[in-house]
Amino acid sequence: MPLKPLREMTYDQLAVSVYADNQALGQAAAEAAAATIRQAIAEKGVANVILATGNSQLTTLHALREMPGIHWPAVNVFHMDEYLDLPPGHPASFPLFLRHHILGHVPLGAFYPVPGRPANVEAACRGYELLLRAHPADLCCLGIGENGHLAFNDPPVADFNDPVWVKVVPLDEASRRQQVGEGHFASLATVPTHALTLTIPALRAAKKMLCIVPEKRKAEAVRKTLLGPISTACPASILRQTPQCHLFLDRDSASEIG
Numbered sequence: 001m002p003l004k005p006l007r008e009m010t011y012d013q014l015a016v017s018v019y020a021d022n023q024a025l026g027q028a029a030a031e032a033a034a035a036t037i038r039q040a041i042a043e044k045g046v047a048n049v050i051l052a053t054g055n056s057q058l059t060t061l062h063a064l065r066e067m068p069g070i071h072w073p074a075v076n077v078f079h080m081d082e083y084l085d086l087p088p089g090h091p092a093s094f095p096l097f098l099r100h101h102i103l104g105h106v107p108l109g110a111f112y113p114v115p116g117r118p119a120n121v122e123a124a125c126r127g128y129e130l131l132l133r134a135h136p137a138d139l140c141c142l143g144i145g146e147n148g149h150l151a152f153n154d155p156p157v158a159d160f161n162d163p164v165w166v167k168v169v170p171l172d173e174a175s176r177r178q179q180v181g182e183g184h185f186a187s188l189a190t191v192p193t194h195a196l197t198l199t200i201p202a203l204r205a206a207k208k209m210l211c212i213v214p215e216k217r218k219a220e221a222v223r224k225t226l227l228g229p230i231s232t233a234c235p236a237s238i239l240r241q242t243p244q245c246h247l248f249l250d251r252d253s254a255s256e257i258g
Helices: 022-044 055-064 094-101 121-134 173-181 200-204 216-227 235-241
Strands: 007-011 014-019 047-051 075-079 081-083 110-112 139-142 166-170 194-198 209-213 245-250
Touching (some): 014 022, 022 047, 022 055, 022 209, 022 245, 055 094, 055 209, 075 094, 081 094, 121 194, 209 216, 209 235, 216 235
Parallel strands (some): 014 245, 047 075, 047 139, 075 110, 139 209, 209 245
Antiparallel strands (some): 007 014
């Protein structure tokens, strides 16, 4: 039986569920993700999934790999961003994160990592966009950054009507500090200054979106997302105009919305 939330609300077109803690949130989000994956496989024989990285996703990824009834060989996984020119094998690599926390635990069909060290950046961006368009996403699991970003669409560069699906962006200092705070880098100076990211239209093209946002440090971003203006000053606010999205919170991340 699906885990019941403490509260359910709707903000504009966005469904929001609040759970007791991070563990419950992750279990509920994993159940929802598994249902979407199973349905896609049943309907067309394959499921195309975009997964996020970051500490906020851990409980969901760990629960998802244990979900019953998923035929993993029929699942293709994409991810949403990667640092530009990160040294090979760096522990902060996002593909490495996914392999460690989920992909290395299931007999996956295919994994298509965002190319972080391309010989030709423009060609790499266009090539990954073509891959995404050739494999329309059934599910996108994402988070919200402390500055309200979606993927690496930080406030200075976010574009709700971006004409491309993948691009190189400079990283906002708030995003870079978040990576240090999560323990992925030793200092701000060691965090890359640029990344490749899926744009907001690429993320919103998914048939179903699950936005997974636990922890007190995300409470301000959640408040701005749900109660502030819909603006690129808080890129996640566009989720209120994304009816296929469901936002999963815990008590801590929901603490500033009443």
